[in-house]
Amino acid sequence: MARPPKGVTIADVAAHAGVSLSTVSRALNDNPTVDPVLAERVRASATELNYTASPLARSLVLGRTQTIAVVVPDLANPTFQEILRGVSRAAAADGYHVLVADSAESVDEERVLATTTRRRTDGVILCSPRMPQEELDRVAGGIRPAVVVNRTGAGTLPIVRADYRAALGDQLAHLYELGHRRIVFLAGIERSVANTARLAAIAEFTDSHPDVTITEVAGGVDFDGGARAAPTVLESGATAALAFNDLVAMGLLSAVQASGCRVPDDLSIVGFDDIPFAQYTSPPLTTAAVPALELGEQAWAAMHALLEGEDAADSVSLHPELVVRGSTGPAPA
């Protein structure tokens, strides 16, 4: 019925049940060393008074808040939204709450948020942190338990990541099989892990396939970036284009089609991420499905393990699956 008028405390319950504070505490925490009869009486009083232990006071004395923090560079990014969702779900299933913080792509904010959110939680999950490796190691080390998503091996802390390199390898193999030998790669953010990992995959592939030429072109990270790159791609004479992400691919797709180029007959286009709309373009986009939700779930799993004392959870690397749709086809003769 009526809410606690002004804050029911454990003392009120004790008085109502005619026992001491300790007994209430014990009874409500299912401590077996309490007379079942009393326990029941206490529970009844608690219910009647609509009492719930203050999580704050509890946290202070227990040293656990039952809350973790998730720090992301940009809440507007679908991938981070999905990771957050994965964490949120999984953590909730284990009875934990989630604090979110958006660093707005600022390394300074990131550093500050990591430490400040840590103080009000039991641990923090850093998603694709933008800070340099050295700093990341230091910051993350100082706030453990911490879990890092989508960065490569930072020493002892658990890392959960998508294997961009392997995924790009799959895409290249796919295009190669279709006969493509001249390929253009629309690079995204220079210093990002997602980009460098793919450059590595490209280097590896061209090493083992001397008959393939892959040229790099700046493509930005959004629809407009892809659209702007269209002329360059068309002039390059390439028969296939690898976009940094699906948005870029969609921009490119739209722009090249507007100038009379047929996809995939004249040009094959490959995206990355498999955002929800990738399947709705015309033609539907061939891409690599980054398992963002699972990334989030795994990040929680790692965090949960740390919280339970199981130290040094292994790092996990998820392999984005190649999703072949209509935007790729045999290379034109």
Add this chain to the structure above:
Amino acid sequence: MARPPKGVTIADVAAHAGVSLSTVSRALNDNPTVDPVLAERVRASATELNYTASPLARSLVLGRTQTIAVVVPDLANPTFQEILRGVSRAAAADGYHVLVADSAESVDEERVLATTTRRRTDGVILCSPRMPQEELDRVAGGIRPAVVVNRTGAGTLPIVRADYRAALGDQLAHLYELGHRRIVFLAGIERSVANTARLAAIAEFTDSHPDVTITEVAGGVDFDGGARAAPTVLESGATAALAFNDLVAMGLLSAVQASGCRVPDDLSIVGFDDIPFAQYTSPPLTTAAVPALELGEQAWAAMHALLEGEDAADSVSLHPELVVRGSTGPAPA
């Protein structure tokens, strides 16, 4: 440098600075009644020991956590993601943290989350709560300060909402001007506010425009739902279709085009929400831009006002703007 080895407390700082606890507390809280010299000494000690007051202990004694909760029915929904982002940004700017909770479209979960998250925060923002009005009033009343997003007048608590009804009115007027007289409405979730508000707009419009026929068809809430409704829409003989949201509109668009219907020449299609991809369909989607980010910002503004003691912040209603793109055109002769 090194992190607090095991938890630096205010006592450590006091000892280091050679003063009492209270002086440290006062100095660090910029209490003017402290000797500037001492204050400086304390700050120096604090910095040297890398001390920061425990937010937990602080919250307990102050009765404020500097944190608010946001409860959403589904973190996968772009609209809620955007609202969350708006809240997050705005709250962060005012020095507040945000706890997120996903009720997974469950009324039970919603009720529980509302009250449990409230206990560890200073207030909660309920986004499009699914519980019935009566219950909403009771629950929200019990956890105030609370702010409700996208529900209509629930008594005394502040409401921040998008005016679905007015927006649909705009869309109907737009179609009417283009000459459309036979229109089909793809209804979404029956009992949702977003749906009933639009049915009201339709009733109002047909009342004042007897020459217009608007038929209702079940259209679901996603791409597939829209696609499935395509045959019904085509058979109806309507020259324009209003979709429950952009996803439905895209599904319909895709399906009718596949069966040879030209948009907008044979059929005009209108979406709702203006999700990021609405501008990238072919043709681009005419829709109503729901200002989700601003909804979130306003929700925070209302919450902030409550937190500052300014009672009964006024409810705000945001008018989604009609965005005319290529999917609507003159009615066929």
Add this chain to the structure above:
DNA sequence: CTGTTAGCGCCTTCAC
């Protein structure tokens, strides 16, 4: 201006 004393609400030794 500064130090001492109470709590905030709860859990947990420690005696009974």
Add this chain to the structure above:
DNA sequence: GTGAAGGCGCTAACAG
């Protein structure tokens, strides 16, 4: 089995 007392870390009276 149960109650009394101490303390988690901090702030806010209350004296000096």
